[in-house]
Amino acid sequence: MKTKLVILFFSIFLFTNCLPDDNNDITNQETTVIQWHLVNVSGGISGDNHSFEIDDVIWIFDEFNSRLIIQNNNDDDVLEDGLNSGNYDYFFINDNDDNLFLVIDIDEYGLITFSQDGEILTIDRTNQSTGNVADEYIYEFDKQTIVIN
Template sequence: MKTIKLLLLLGITGLTLSCNNDDDNSPVDNSFYDSWSLVKVSGGFAGTNEEFEPGTIVWHFNENGTVTVTNNNTDEEANDYFESGNYSFQFMVT
């Protein structure tokens, strides 16, 4: 009888310890939410290969799920893909 009670206690303890609330954990650390310069675009079906000076195209990632793009590229031929503006983004953890 003591063995059954001990096994039951260990089982309940194991289940309790294995459950935790990890909903508050962000998939990235806070250093991600900052300004980033786009310096190279390459690949894709078209074989794009563009390079930009740091600061020409700046993406600022905000904690509210938006990215603010400031695009100062004046070369109309270059594939930089995003005009200046605000865009939504999300992290997908697999």
């Protein structure tokens, strides 16, 4: 009899704890989006070095779908600003030295590094997994965290 009571109470406990909680309001959940804002591009044949306004070029890495979303609002065709607005597939390559290289669509884009505090992302196109490349660009991005309700 004692065993039956324990099983009954345990079953009731399990059943009540597995029911959905009606007090959780799904509409109040927050989503955090990390945006990388292009702030500087340097390098190239002529040794360019130019800065961008914070919202000119924004990269968002959708890690769940391996998609890079780019919002490029720069209208100056002379300035190097990376890729055009759009959605791109991406993945990373690790070399034997634990360096991380970004591949966008099927093209290797360059070496990825982060500042010590993780607030600055640098993509060095002169440094590829196969070796150094002359006359390419180095892109520097600032991290912006956006909370959406």
